Amino acid sequence: MRILLINPNISQSVSDLIDTEAKLTASAETQIQTVTAPFGVAYIETRFEAMIGAYAAAQLAGDHAGEYDALVVAAFGDPGMEGLKEVLPCPVVGLTQAALASACLLGNKISIVAISRRIKAWYAETVASYGLTERLVSIRSLEEPLPNIGSVQQDKAASLLTAANLCVSDDGADVIILAGAPLAGLARSLAGQLPVPVVDGVSSAVRHAETLVRLNAGQTRTGSFAPPPLKPNAGLPQSIATLLANGHQRL
Numbered sequence: 001m002r003i004l005l006i007n008p009n010i011s012q013s014v015s016d017l018i019d020t021e022a023k024l025t026a027s028a029e030t031q032i033q034t035v036t037a038p039f040g041v042a043y044i045e046t047r048f049e050a051m052i053g054a055y056a057a058a059q060l061a062g063d064h065a066g067e068y069d070a071l072v073v074a075a076f077g078d079p080g081m082e083g084l085k086e087v088l089p090c091p092v093v094g095l096t097q098a099a100l101a102s103a104c105l106l107g108n109k110i111s112i113v114a115i116s117r118r119i120k121a122w123y124a125e126t127v128a129s130y131g132l133t134e135r136l137v138s139i140r141s142l143e144e145p146l147p148n149i150g151s152v153q154q155d156k157a158a159s160l161l162t163a164a165n166l167c168v169s170d171d172g173a174d175v176i177i178l179a180g181a182p183l184a185g186l187a188r189s190l191a192g193q194l195p196v197p198v199v200d201g202v203s204s205a206v207r208h209a210e211t212l213v214r215l216n217a218g219q220t221r222t223g224s225f226a227p228p229p230l231k232p233n234a235g236l237p238q239s240i241a242t243l244l245a246n247g248h249q250r251l
Contacts, residue, residue: 013150107174
């Protein structure tokens with residue numbers, strides 16, 4: 001089985017964290033390939049940045065077409081994930097959707113620990129889009145600037161642990177999600193330090209992707225995730241134009 005993980009921001013240090021956690025989590029026979037956006041921002045905090053990341057994810061999905069059995073959009077907030085489900089013939093999984101699915105199996109009240117205050121509104125909207133707002137009791141975040149996105153786990157370790165503990169003591173969380181690719185692998189570091197289960201988005205996404213491939217549940221040909229109708233287009237990168245054409249072939 002081959003899984004492509006797309007980092008839709010330009011930080012190679014974040015891609016390295018994603019790749020390490022994915023390979024630690026994946027089954028022995030699963031091949032992991034992690035790729036980094038060729039354009040965009042260092043890390044995604046806002047709706048507009050997510051829009052840029054979604055376009056980068058679409059281009060990378062097309063560039064590597066035929067090289068994977070499942071695709072993971074490896075950014076919390078899942079930029080472009082739902083659109084890619086329309087055009088790809090394989091499972092497409094996002095970190096938020098996968099982490100929430102795992103968390104829902106572990107507890108009723110969910111808290112998210114995020115890397116910045118600005119990112120909280122977008123995360124709350126993402127959770128709402130999956131119909132899980134009633135399960136979400138809090139989103140806590142770091143308040144200080146991030147000088148190096150690739151070392152946020154080390155630079156802000158004490159603040160992240162404090163935020164996670166407050167999710168439990170003050171917010172009543174049954175399970176905590178450590179949000180975002182820059183925190184990939186942190187759940188392993190915090191093992192045993194928190195009194196509730198801790199969920200990692202990357203490891204959840206990889207495991208859910210493996211499960212979906214093995215389920216072989218079939219492809220969508222109708223409904224809201226049916227391929228886009230064939231129509232004239234112009235100015236698109238060839239990789240994206242090919243995704244549109246290939247998606248139409250499933251109709």
